Amino acid sequence: MYYGAIEAGGTKFVCAVSRDGAGIEARTSIPTTTPGETLKHVFAFFDSYPLISMGIGSFGPIDVNTDSDTYGYITSTPKPGWGYFDFLGEIKDRYNVPTAWTTDVNAAAYGEFREGGARSSGSCVYLTVGTGIGGGAVVDGKVLEGFGHPEMGHILVRRHPEDEYGGNCPYHADCLEGMAAGPAIEKRHGQTGDMLAADDKVWEIEAYYLAQALVQYTLILRPEVFILGGGVMKQTQLFPLIRQEYQRLLNSYVDTPDIETMITSPAIGDDAAVTGCLLLAAEVKA
Amino acid sequence: MYYGAIEAGGTKFVCAVSRDGAGIEARTSIPTTTPGETLKHVFAFFDSYPLISMGIGSFGPIDVNTDSDTYGYITSTPKPGWGYFDFLGEIKDRYNVPTAWTTDVNAAAYGEFREGGARSSGSCVYLTVGTGIGGGAVVDGKVLEGFGHPEMGHILVRRHPEDEYGGNCPYHADCLEGMAAGPAIEKRHGQTGDMLAADDKVWEIEAYYLAQALVQYTLILRPEVFILGGGVMKQTQLFPLIRQEYQRLLNSYVDTPDIETMITSPAIGDDAAVTGCLLLAAEVKA
Numbered sequence: 001m002y003y004g005a006i007e008a009g010g011t012k013f014v015c016a017v018s019r020d021g022a023g024i025e026a027r028t029s030i031p032t033t034t035p036g037e038t039l040k041h042v043f044a045f046f047d048s049y050p051l052i053s054m055g056i057g058s059f060g061p062i063d064v065n066t067d068s069d070t071y072g073y074i075t076s077t078p079k080p081g082w083g084y085f086d087f088l089g090e091i092k093d094r095y096n097v098p099t100a101w102t103t104d105v106n107a108a109a110y111g112e113f114r115e116g117g118a119r120s121s122g123s124c125v126y127l128t129v130g131t132g133i134g135g136g137a138v139v140d141g142k143v144l145e146g147f148g149h150p151e152m153g154h155i156l157v158r159r160h161p162e163d164e165y166g167g168n169c170p171y172h173a174d175c176l177e178g179m180a181a182g183p184a185i186e187k188r189h190g191q192t193g194d195m196l197a198a199d200d201k202v203w204e205i206e207a208y209y210l211a212q213a214l215v216q217y218t219l220i221l222r223p224e225v226f227i228l229g230g231g232v233m234k235q236t237q238l239f240p241l242i243r244q245e246y247q248r249l250l251n252s253y254v255d256t257p258d259i260e261t262m263i264t265s266p267a268i269g270d271d272a273a274v275t276g277c278l279l280l281a282a283e284v285k286a
Numbered sequence: 287m288y289y290g291a292i293e294a295g296g297t298k299f300v301c302a303v304s305r306d307g308a309g310i311e312a313r314t315s316i317p318t319t320t321p322g323e324t325l326k327h328v329f330a331f332f333d334s335y336p337l338i339s340m341g342i343g344s345f346g347p348i349d350v351n352t353d354s355d356t357y358g359y360i361t362s363t364p365k366p367g368w369g370y371f372d373f374l375g376e377i378k379d380r381y382n383v384p385t386a387w388t389t390d391v392n393a394a395a396y397g398e399f400r401e402g403g404a405r406s407s408g409s410c411v412y413l414t415v416g417t418g419i420g421g422g423a424v425v426d427g428k429v430l431e432g433f434g435h436p437e438m439g440h441i442l443v444r445r446h447p448e449d450e451y452g453g454n455c456p457y458h459a460d461c462l463e464g465m466a467a468g469p470a471i472e473k474r475h476g477q478t479g480d481m482l483a484a485d486d487k488v489w490e491i492e493a494y495y496l497a498q499a500l501v502q503y504t505l506i507l508r509p510e511v512f513i514l515g516g517g518v519m520k521q522t523q524l525f526p527l528i529r530q531e532y533q534r535l536l537n538s539y540v541d542t543p544d545i546e547t548m549i550t551s552p553a554i555g556d557d558a559a560v561t562g563c564l565l566l567a568a569e570v571k572a
Contacts, residue, residue: 061540123432135506139425139432146409146425146508151540155505156498158444171539212442219441220421220506222432253457254347254437 002049004095005277006042007104008058008087010079010131013038014274015045021282022115024274034081035090043094054091055100055281057107057273060134062087064102064149072101100280104273105136106143106150108266111276112227113138117267121224121257125217126272127152129210130230133177137221143280144221153177155216160208162201163188180209182232198237206232207241214242214263215249224257229266239263288335290381291563292328293390294344294373296365296417299324300560301331307568308401310560320367321376329380340377341386341567343393343559346420348373350388350431358387386566390559391422392429392436394552397562398513399424403553407510407543411503412558413438415496416516419463423507429566430507439463441502446494448487449474466495468518484523492518493527500528500549501535510543515552525549 002017002025009032016027026049030041061077063070072088088101102110109118109126118124118138127135135152137144144150154175165188169178178184185193189202196202214226232238243259256262266272288303288311295318302313312335316327347363349356358374374387388396395404395412404410404424413421421438423430430436440461451474455464464470471479475488482488500512518524529545542548552558 137506139430140428142426144425144507147510147543148508148540150508151505154539155502156444156535158442171537172535216441216502217506219437220423220503221430222434222436224433249442249458251457253440254434257433 001052003278003281004046004049004051004054004097005274005281006054006056006058006091007107007273007277008032008056009104010059013042015042016274016278017046017049017051018278021278022275024271024278027274035085035087039090046095051095051097053098053100053281053284054095055107055277055279055284056088056091057102057104057277057280058087060103060149061151062101062103062149064145065147098284100277100284102143102145102280103134103136103149105134106145107136107274107276107280108229108272109136109138109227109276110143110279111268111272111274112225112266114279115268115275116272117227117264118225123221123223124225124227125152125221125223126227126229126266127210127213128230129181129228129232131182133181133230135217137217137223139221139223152213152217153181155213157209157212160205163205176209176213180206180232185232193232193235198235203235203238203241207238207245210238211242211245211249214246218250218254218256222254224262226263227266227272228263229269229272233265236265239265287338289564289567290332290335290337290340291560291567292340292342292344292377293393293559293563294318294342295390296345299328301328302560302564303332303335303337304564307564308561310557310564313560321371321373325376332381337381337383339384339386339567339570340381341393341563341565341570342374342377343388343390343563343566344373346389346435347437348387348389348435350435351433384570386563386570388429388431388566389420389422389435391420392431393422393560393562393566394515394558395422395424395513395562396429396565397554397558397560398511398552400565401554401561402558403513403550404511409507409509410511410513411438411507411509412513412515412552413496413499414516415467415514415518417468419467419516421503423503423509425507425509438499438503439467441499443495443498446491449491462495462499466492466518471518479518479521484521489521489524489527493524493531496524497528497531497535500532504536504540504542508540510548512549513552513558514549515558519551522551525551
């Protein structure tokens, strides 16, 4: 009998199975096209494994409110075909097993918390900085949700004094995602981040925004570890810049763990979310 | 046998006892002077009740990290005599009962969550806006703590375009507390808030900062209810201004409960923290 995991991303789905909830025994990667086509391949993978339970970490926004009529749906995504898609319902119809359901970033936070860079800590935030910015958190051993799931990428930021870029978030213009996700870097500078020199001023501006976000998360949540992943964070020169700006802004107002280990890269890399999904599957109650 | 509660504030301590953990059967209020003198009166009150356990909600910053050498201390407060005072140790030495230990604002959040304005909700944030700004939260039925307790009053805010006040936080200058606590209102306008007209521009600026804070808490925590207390919030004209600015900033990006009931005053008023302390006392494990 197997635990199943689906990391449902905007560009690809990763499906995996495990007998013990930790080691991945088989996996497949499926491009995210239409719900019908993508799920056809998802079903083809899982149909050959007898399942105990499933853990799903999905791109969002999703409905995680169990009292809601649209619980288990991907909700107001602009992604064609996926708006108000009953993702969890489709999975339950097919497999009729207990299912854990959260965001892809919460699943990644949980994977890093249990098996990765935050495994000896009591709490963590996982932030992915790529095409968009999304954050998940583990507090008191559980993924953080309230009336809905966090949307940490859309917090408000103070503008860098030398930054005249207007921001590209369709909801908030110059929120964190609007100012610091990959497309904002490209639109501000006319080229993608990976074409810019490691000592370009752009990274100082980028660190200014990301450090502000970490300060806000610190003052509100007090996580022990920040794990920063996603395409933009492949620019590893950002880490020391973020740590420096974080310390400047926080100004020793609250205690933190050692800054070098507190603000860090994913330890289980691209497997964080799928690992988190397997662990959540292994813990889900019927 | 009684549950004991201490709401330890910067100006006064409120002590109370209850046999069932809910109804307050006796209470006293003690001015906060020196630790020795204040505790003498605290002991005089509790010594006449046989105690099962104690719940303490203290002004901060305090050390809530059970792995720390200074767990149970009030730490880096500027309040004379109270810096690095072993508050929990003194109480345990005297009564030798199991003790719950958190911040005054976390205790107030818990009181409102269990018995007040958030009692039919799954999560809440309690924010007090007075001489300072402090916030506590209940997530998944428990008070929110991580590596330490939240310091929600010190989050960064964007400056109101018409506000030239520099802010008075000694750590961050123009953070939320530096721009929106009572002393900031007084210093900016030359008179205390209660002397200003209800339709003064000051309240629009105040609401601008507080609404930003609620937006950040929403995107990070997704609480179902915000309870806003403290002296500044006695200016009830702030509530509609905050709700309006909150909706403008959030721009319907995430679902929220009904705005009128979501952003509200304390339902159990000045008893929120002491009620929370009693409830925490009734739940504490030996």
